[in-house]
Amino acid sequence: MPLQIQSNDNNDEENYQDFPNNNHTNIISQQRRQSLPNQSSLTSSSSSWMLFEQQIDRKTLSIIYTISLYYSFIAVGLCASIFNPTLLQLSHVFGTDLQTVSVIFPLRAIGCTAGTLINGFLNTYFNRQILLVIFLILKALTTFLVPHWTNLKQFYVNAFFNGFFTAAVVVMVNVWMNEMWSWSSREQQNHVNAVDDDDENSMENNVRRNDEKSRTIIWANVTMQALHFFFGLGTILGPLIAEPFLNNPFNGFDDNFVANNLVWPYAISAILAITSSLSIFIMYIFIPYEQLKKKNIKSNESTMNLLVESEDQQLQQQQQRKKNLYRYSVITLAALFLAMYSFSEATYLQFSASFCSKVKLKLTQPQAALVSSSLAISFTAFRGVSAFVALKLTPIKMIIIDFIIIIIGNLLVFFMADTQIIGLIIGYILLGAGFSSVVPSLFPLLEQRGYTVTDWIGSIITFSGGVAQVLAPYIIGLWIDRIPYVLVDFTFLSIITATIMFTIMFLLMKFDQKRQQQQNQQHYHQ
Incomplete structure (x- = not known):
């Protein structure tokens, strides 16, 4: 069942100043509640669940998802940076020199470039949340398997797909974060364009809406800046997590696998990526996010037709x-x-x-x-x-x-x-x-x-x-x-x-x- 959005009518003035576009949120809530089936025909459990959904407004939903996406960016940054401090050990694993192992970096870059384009195609046809969960799992898998490969060809292919899934996650989360915190400005802009400039009260409303629009965009900018900070935080954590294990002497192989002192840094990085995907999947089950921007795009494209x-x-x-x-x-x-x-x-x-x-x-x-x-x-x-x-x-x-x-x-x-x-x-x-x-x-x-x-x-x-x-x-x-x-x-x-x-x-x-x-x-x- 899709998430129902409801704003508190008794606190409209307070909420309006605190979070942009709660008035628009209330309109969406009313329209969507009209399309719901009669609650008397539902079971008591489903009615209780519907009530729980209705009490989550867009501000709360955005905050919950923002925290989860921040965590996913820490995990992705960690997985991306864990390679650098372990290159020397990886060269021992494959019995080669450091320059040969370093080929993974251009391969990851090529994979990242390919992943950015594929992301746009897939998001057109599939649910973004499910795709993000899948990509995070695959990112975790390609990170965990790094020290377990037994030849360079496997290692190189793994590096390409590791970069591919990294880019897919990064682009998806960037667009999603920007959408969550600035999508209302599109609807406000449509309202502004449709108001009569000769009407004094309408002009006052335009000023208020423009002020709210600018605050919405600032919040989008704030959350985007913080998002990239958490990715950088993850890249700092990579060497810190690897360092205690790399201080131990290299122990060679054990049943065609690298010793635990190299496996553990990659395993820890993969675990963080898996848990981030799990949090997003749980939210998809209980409080799914709707890509309302698609509706706004259609509304924006039709604005000129109305005018x-x-x-x-x-x-x-x-x-x-x-x-x-x-x-x-x-x-x-x-x-x-x-x-x-x-x-x-x-x-x-x-x-x-x-x-x-x-x-x-x-x-x-x-x-x-x-x-x-x-x-x-x-x-x-x-x-x-x-x-x-x-x-x-x-x-x-x-x-x-x-x-x-x-x-x-x-x-x-x-x-x-x-x-x-x-x-x-x-x-x-x-x-x-x-x-x-x-x-x-x-x-x-x-x-x-x-x-x-x-x-x-x-x-x-x-x-x-x-x-x-x-x-x-x-x-x-x-x-x-x-x-x-x-x-x-x-x-x-x-x-x-x-x-x-x-x-x-x-x-x-x-x-x-x-x-x-x-x-x-x-x-x-x-």
């Missing part, structure tokens, strides 16, 4: 073509923006230690690892900070500030890497802070401007970033040993290109918004 129903069909089709042109252009630019930005983020996170050891300071490997860790620590820590910053700043302001910080950090690295280790560390800290909130701000930004991030759109945008992350190591890796400053130069190039894409995208969104306002005003004054 121009008095006009001829040819004009209506022309306006729809313009609308689609703006929409596809914005989504394309968003994908290109993420690709250009992801290039700089991926290269710095992967080659920061190599850069430290190649510049004139000539840091030792342990020193280079220590200095580069300031980038990783800053990157994760500021993701937590950005969740609080998002309470005050809109997504577009956060992205602009992030880019300014990235440029300043990159300039510090450029001018001080050869002479001042403190300047290099400060530059890395600023880069980590700038990188921290760009990606989680993009989906809420699109929603804020009226472009619904569906599963397909989320997959396409994320796919473009994934392609950049696959290509970046090959491009930079060819030059980093001979020309270490290629890392800084390519970062400048990618950030400048991303800024151009972002500026064009923002101008298109402004033009599209102005176009819609002009069309609405023409209709209202007729």
